[in-house]
Amino acid sequence: MLRSCTAGLRSLWALRGRREGAPRLSTDLQPARRLFSTEKAVHKDWALPNPSWSKDLKLLFDQFMKKCEDGSWERLPSYKHTCTQKNEDFKTYFLDPQLVEEGLSQAQLFTRGFEDGLGFEYVIFNNNDEKRTVCLFQGGPYLQGIPGFLHGGAIATMIDVALGSCAAVSGGAIMTANLNINFKRPVPLCSVVVVNSQLDKLEGRKLFVSCNIRSVDEKTLYSEATGLFIKLDPKKKFNIKEFHSSLRKAAPPLEEAVVSSPALVIHC
Numbered sequence: 001m002l003r004s005c006t007a008g009l010r011s012l013w014a015l016r017g018r019r020e021g022a023p024r025l026s027t028d029l030q031p032a033r034r035l036f037s038t039e040k041a042v043h044k045d046w047a048l049p050n051p052s053w054s055k056d057l058k059l060l061f062d063q064f065m066k067k068c069e070d071g072s073w074e075r076l077p078s079y080k081h082t083c084t085q086k087n088e089d090f091k092t093y094f095l096d097p098q099l100v101e102e103g104l105s106q107a108q109l110f111t112r113g114f115e116d117g118l119g120f121e122y123v124i125f126n127n128n129d130e131k132r133t134v135c136l137f138q139g140g141p142y143l144q145g146i147p148g149f150l151h152g153g154a155i156a157t158m159i160d161v162a163l164g165s166c167a168a169v170s171g172g173a174i175m176t177a178n179l180n181i182n183f184k185r186p187v188p189l190c191s192v193v194v195v196n197s198q199l200d201k202l203e204g205r206k207l208f209v210s211c212n213i214r215s216v217d218e219k220t221l222y223s224e225a226t227g228l229f230i231k232l233d234p235k236k237k238f239n240i241k242e243f244h245s246s247l248r249k250a251a252p253p254l255e256e257a258v259v260s261s262p263a264l265v266i267h268c
């Protein structure tokens with residue numbers, strides 16, 4: 001397992017133009033490169049193969065793309081910056097327009113904020129009739145928890161995204177109210193896993209969903225989870241503008257803020 005991860009890391013370094021055995025560059029330690037204006041204009045769909053995808057991930061991707069041909073399955077696109085109709089609807093109905101212009105200009109989707117192969121590589125396929133989704137996920141080296149394995153928070157994030165997408169297909173604008181996860185086996189870093197999610201029950205505004213995470217050969221069950229997602233009520237707009245401006249008023253100098261106030265770290 002560790003050997004395959006090392007191989008994965010080696011190919012990732014190769015992709016980034018780094019020679020094996022070369023001294024570690026200080027740039028390797030820096031956070032993922034941030035792009036703003038150009039990417040916003042391009043609206044690249046990130047749920048498509050890139051050179052960091054392993055053979056397993058590409059194979060599974062091709063199999064599901066074949067299933068899409070008769071219309072029973074569809075690939076869900078994924079963007080760093082909001083541009084799907086669902087995201088636009090969310091901003092229109094639930095957020096203050098001024099906040100969208102000012103406060104969210106640098107915002108990007110958490111799971112798409114890493115360079116190719118280093119973080120979350122995934123694609124989600126949806127089967128509308130069966131009310132289920134399949135998420136193909138390869139967790140990169142920046143998602144490490146215990147050496148050689150994925151961080152539990154990274155797994156939880158992927159579960160949230162997979163279950164959330166399954167719920168959003170039926171429910172539209174939704175938010176996670178509850179997640180319950182059983183971590184049964186550690187997930188090897190850089191391996192490919194399959195997250196199978198399904199909508200179990202729809203009760204008013206409540207969507208009950210569940211999923212399991214398995215190895216590609218289906219022999220290993222890594223995790224099982226259930227989630228409750230709530231369809232948002234347009235009458236209850238989120239007033240995060242007030243929250244932001246009250247933070248701005250109370251903001252101490254940055255160095256002080258980073259040390260003393262976790263809320264301000266989020267704000268920055």
Ligand SMILES: CCCCCCCC/C=C\CCCCCCCC(=O)SCCNC(=O)CCNC(=O)[C@H](O)C(C)(C)COP(=O)(O)OP(=O)(O)OC[C@H]1O[C@@H](n2cnc3c(N)ncnc32)[C@H](O)[C@@H]1OP(=O)(O)O
Pocket residue numbers: 076086160161162164165168169174175176177178204205206228230231232233236
């Ligand atoms: C062609 C197809 C295209 C499809 C494209 C799809 C593409 C994919 C798109 C998108 C993918 C999405 C993937 C992203 C995933 C990430 C999501 C997140 O990370 S969300 C951030 C974390 N979550 C929060 O921060 C929420 C914080 N909580 C809240 O804001 C509220 O509590 C909220 C909105 C969840 C509910 O508040 P209320 O005021 O609207 O509703 P109330 O009245 O409180 O609850 C409604 C019902 O739900 C129950 N409920 C609420 N919370 C509950 C809980 N924790 N446990 C049990 N029941 C709960 C209540 O008891 C009530 O039930 P009774 O109707 O009375 O039966």
